[in-house]
Amino acid sequence: MILADVFSASNYARDSEFSTNLLDDPVVIQFAASNGADLARAAELVAPYVSGIDINCGCPQKWAIQEKIGSHLMSHPDTVRDMIRMTKATVNIPCSVKIRIHKDLRETEEFVKRALSVGVDFITVHGRTRRQKSTEPVSLDGMRLVKETSTVPVIANGDVFSLEDADAIVKATGVDGTMSARGILENPALFAGYKFTPWECVEDYVDLALSYGTNAFIFHHHLMYMLEKTMSNAERRTFNSLTTIPAIIDYLEENYGLDIARRRAQRAEQRIAENYLPPQ
Secondary structure (H helix, E strand, O other): OEEEEHHHHHHHHHHHHHEEEEEEOOOOOEEOOOOOOOOHHHHHHHHHHHEEEEEEEEOOHHHHHHHOOHHHHOOOOOHHHHHHHHHHHHHOOOOOEEEEEEOOOOHHHHHHHHHHHHOOOEEEOOOOOOOOOOOOOOOOOHHHHHHHHHOOOOEOOOOOOOOHHHHHHHHOOOOOOEOOOHHHOOOOOOOOOOOOOOOOHHHHHHHHHHHHHOOOOHHHHHHHHHHHOOOOOOHHHHOOOOOOOOHHHHHHHHHHHHHHHHHHHHHHHHHHHHHHOOOO
């Protein structure tokens, strides 16, 4: 979630908060905005480099609500309608919206109808209200209502921690797909059917993070998510005390057999095998 007003006003924000490359496709950038003008300006700047613009109407954090962004917008469907309309008038790429449900689902239905009236291209629905905790189950009825109301694809979000969870939500609600937040942080191979993060995935992440210059805090944060369920309490305490990338690399090499060179060679062999076509 990138703040649209800051992104459009600051070269530093654009340089530090967004980067991509030709192999990174498709890319959907998610903005938080409180009005259509800010969103349209940010969308225009980034449109040549992305495949779609998403509007965040789901962030429940107090600071976001105070700034009149995120889930604050669920009480202001006309503002969101205008944001979609102005963005689609400015850029020629899809514009989507990520929403939450309301306690009164009739409000959710009306919210969706207003977004549809200005041509929203798809909708992602988190199946909780902005005041519900993540420990409370998602509302399958709410997500089903959004799908039944919508004339565009609908993606469900919330409580997806396994491929079985994703399949169950699709079956129960009829949505076109699912996304995962906490689940995919814990296990980036979730949608490939893995129950836990495979070690090859950890090595691939380390390799990519080092290549792209990920800072130490984020590097540690993501690895902790991926390894937490396989670590003992003592291992977690030790790992959490590491504050630099070299220290983290040393720990993974000594205790888990991290070998980036070997993993790179394996990936190269896989690419050769995948691209090899036997003679006819």
